[in-house]
């Protein structure tokens with residue numbers, strides 16, 4: 244990607260700062276234009292964001308649902324961009340929020356602010372190259388051979404063929420080539436046939452279709468925009484990879500910031516699979532000496548055989564046979580890269596095939612090198628965690644893979660994200676146990692300089708467990724925090740029911756008492772229940788049990804696409820929806836269709852989760868309590884997100900029921916409860932059922 248298209252200058256003159264009203268006045272105009280009412284939390288947040296932009300200090304703002312937080316950061320961001328002729332980047336974790344910003348908030352805001360800013364602010368959306376249709380690949384690129392053995396199934400192959408045909412038809416209709424605009428979507432396998440990664444792209448100057456390229460057009464638009472909306476993955480690539488993929492910017496707003504660490508960790512995670520090695524060998528098969536490509540294919544077979552002998556799980560040492568197999572892959576991939584030789588500029592077809600091969604070869608080679616070097620430092624100084632996923636004893640249908648991920652991303656974020664610019668982080672859930680410090684440490688920020696403002700009315704204000712997974716960031720970037728609270732009256736609108744009398748959750752599915760309790764709660768609520776389970780197995784067990792006992796429709800995640808299930812759930816009040824992780828964070832159903840949120844157990848990470856267990860051990864090695872620090876923080880964030888599904892609009896009422904009694908009885912329960920909204924709390928099932936019956940009478 245040439246830097247020139249990213250640095251395209253904005254064609255419009257900047258406004259004179261003295262003539263532009265301040266942020267509060269702009270916010271008033273914006274709120275009037277979109278037909279809302281002024282909210283104190285929103286004004287406080289907008290002023291704090293403006294101050295952070297002005298001073299260059301970072302800011303963490305917790306703003307509950309209903310605050311109108313997107314306007315509270317968009318208004319100061321647009322003012323800064325227009326007045327200073329700068330670019331602001333807004334990053335989101337979900338497509339839903341991205342759409343809300345680009346399709347709803349920004350168009351209305353741009354129009355409303357245009358007369359006050361002196362010109363209409365421009366905005367654009369930018370995603371990673373893999374998200375856009377590659378016209379060159381579509382028309383001339385080599386088709387990918389299926390990597391998933393399942394696709395040798397003739398039905399699967401013809402299904403993919405139909406999807407690729409649909410993509411060809413769509414290519415002449417779409418104006419953006421953005422995968423998210425293709426409804427219904429296509430499989431990952433099909434999309435891979437028509438898209439390229441940044442490393443696989445020929446480069447706009449070499450590509451014969453470069454002028455029509457969707458990804459290049461999106462980048463050119465972003466280069467001219469005042470505000471660019473992107474996702475956490477691209478933000479992480481821009482910050483971590485050392486080459487710019489976003490336009491030059493001096494301010495970043497990270498919305499849905501509770502998800503930042505996980506998304507950055509995903510970007511920084513690499514995987515080596517026998518299938519990837521085989522695909523790399525196939526791609527360079529016709530470009531290099533057959534013998535050299537065969538060596539790589541054999542190295543892939545060797546890796547497959549070695550992995551097949553090993554159990555999944557974290558590796559504290561690299562077993563000698565595996566180290567040997569990975570080293571053979573590394574050397575064979577290196578030999579292929581050398582054999583490919585330098586690019587021949589005049590040969591576009593050859594360049595395309597070479598680029599596709601080189602991208603995979605380098606990925607295989609670099610991951611093999613990273614895997615081998617991960618074990619070199621003494622255990623307490625290691626940066627990366629390595630584990631085997633899939634394969635023996637776990638999931639026989641998935642091929643084994645070697646994965647490597649950083650133990651912590653705090654240092655990377657501190658240096659590369661917070662270092663060069665002013666960052667505003669916001670979400671409805673940023674305080675855990677009543678303080679911002681827990682998440683701030685994960686972002687690599689130092690302890691808050693002054694006591695952070697507490698979440699008003701938090702049930703208790705327990706100190707979070709100390710997190711010392713990364714190096715302490717005492718002299719790190721300056722930051723402040725603000726909790727603007729929530730417009731909801733939590734103690735009056737919601738009940739937190741802690742089922743203290745139930746047994747502790749076991750390993751063998753949901754205890755019968757949980758199913759009885761669940762059925763009674765759902766019956767009292769007349770359906771309207773969102774069941775958030777810690778595993779798919781538990782969600783299915785509860786679905787089957789309640790389908791037998793109650794007349795209500797019980798939808799279960801996986802029965803259909805999640806968005807369709809949520810739609811069905813929202814449209815029919817007696818219907819219930821049960822599911823697992825993505826529902827914990829992704830359901831936004833205001834009104835009487837959702838009056839009961841039930842969680843089966845505290846969502847601690849699984850004890851065999853390689854990354855969480857390695858992080859726990861790192862804390863323990865420094866004298867901390869690994870379980871509480873890592874697992875309790877993880878659980879607190881999810882519990883808060885899950886409980887946040889209940890109240891979505893001012894008139895909502897209902898119950899959050901947590902069946903796991905440890906929330907009421909365990910010593911870490913206080914920290915977890917303090918991470919939840921300040922609902923009125925009870926342990927009495929009769930009281931809760933009576934309240935649920937009353938809500939709709």
Ligand code: SF4
Nearest residue numbers: 377379444445450456
């Ligand atoms: S520049 Fe060409 S190869 Fe690169 S993404 Fe665009 S169309 Fe594809």
